[in-house]
Amino acid sequence: MDQIPEDWQRGVVIVAHPDDIEYGCAAAVARWTAQGKDVRYVLATSGEAGIDGIAPDECRLLREDEERRSAAVVGVSEVEFLGHPDGRLQADLALRASLAAAIRRHRPEFVATMNFRETWAPGHLNSADHRALGISVLDAVSDAANAWIFPELTEPPWAGVRWVAVNVMVGATHAVDVTETVALAVASLTEHRRYLEALSATDVAEQAANQIEMATAPKDGFPAQRAVAFELYSY
Numbered sequence: 001m002d003q004i005p006e007d008w009q010r011g012v013v014i015v016a017h018p019d020d021i022e023y024g025c026a027a028a029v030a031r032w033t034a035q036g037k038d039v040r041y042v043l044a045t046s047g048e049a050g051i052d053g054i055a056p057d058e059c060r061l062l063r064e065d066e067e068r069r070s071a072a073v074v075g076v077s078e079v080e081f082l083g084h085p086d087g088r089l090q091a092d093l094a095l096r097a098s099l100a101a102a103i104r105r106h107r108p109e110f111v112a113t114m115n116f117r118e119t120w121a122p123g124h125l126n127s128a129d130h131r132a133l134g135i136s137v138l139d140a141v142s143d144a145a146n147a148w149i150f151p152e153l154t155e156p157p158w159a160g161v162r163w164v165a166v167n168v169m170v171g172a173t174h175a176v177d178v179t180e181t182v183a184l185a186v187a188s189l190t191e192h193r194r195y196l197e198a199l200s201a202t203d204v205a206e207q208a209a210n211q212i213e214m215a216t217a218p219k220d221g222f223p224a225q226r227a228v229a230f231e232l233y234s235y
Contacts, residue, residue: 001221004028004176004230005163008109010038014099015114016089016133017047018067019192024167025112026074027178027185027216028228033075034181040078041071042102044095044133049086051198056086062194070191074184080106089132097150099140104155111164112230113137121170138164141235165230172229175222182226185212 011032015021021029021041032039047063048056064081071079082098089095103111116134120126143149145159165174178185189208190196196204216226 001172001219001229002174002232003222004165004174004232005110006032006035006037006176008037008162010040010106010108011110011112012040012042012103012106012108013112014042014044014102014133014137016044016127016129017050017086018043018063018070019047019050019189019195020114020130022070022185022189022192023211024114024215025228025230026070026188027181027212027226028112028176029076030074030181030184030188031176031178039076040080040106040108041067041076042080042082042099042106043067044082044084044089044098045086045129046081046083047086047195051195053198054194063192066192066195070188073188073191074181078106087129089129091132091136095132095136096140096143097153099136100143100150101153101155103140103144103161104153104158107158107160109160109162111137111141111161113164113166115166115168117168117171119170134166138166138233161235163235164233166233168229168231171231172219174232175219175224175227175229177222177224177226178216178228179225182212182216185216 046060048060147157219227
């Protein structure tokens with residue numbers, strides 16, 4: 001397994017919901033910001049349908065606030081919410097155009113996104129939003145570079161993306177050593193306190209530590225105590 005390329009300066013992490021980054025690759029983000037890289041977050045939804053018993057209008061504000069605080073823990077200050085409906089993402093032209101516009105606004109060299117496969121691992125179904133979002137990101141990177149696919153976009157085309165890294169548990173081709181940033185990833189996920197409290201009666205800090213332990217487990221063929229894995233696409 002190879003090392004993720006790190007000869008880039010600006011990266012954007014694009015996911016479906018608040019907490020998606022923290023459940024997956026926040027430890028890698030903390031490593032990159034510590035290197036002085038400019039990393040930004042783009043979220044297709046605000047996760048407003050994600051907490052049972054809290055109405056979407058209230059939940060939206062709560063989860064956006066939790067995400068901004070989570071981002072700050074790992075050195076990210078710019079967080080953009082695109083306003084698509086939580087739980088109803090579709091891999092269609094509207095989503096592609098929205099993501100292409102975001103890529104043009106932020107002008108990254110490196111994009112990270114989430115697993116778009118049907119499962120996380122055999123027998124563990126991935127969510128519809130995740131599937132729609134991840135595959136749309138791969139397409140939107142090309143769309144962002146082409147002036148003619150979405151001519152209604154006002155942002156100038158951006159062809160500067162060199163790689164897209166898809167955070168996966170199965171089928172990884174590359175990884176990044178996060179041994180020094182695991183604690184920051186745990187602290188970042190812990191900021192999603194109301195969300196985690198609604199998921200389980202288990203202490204929030206314990207939930208976060210257990211999740212990050214799984215997300216940063218050692219990877220076969222990669223020389224690091226703790227690592228985050230990706231499937232890498234070149235552009």
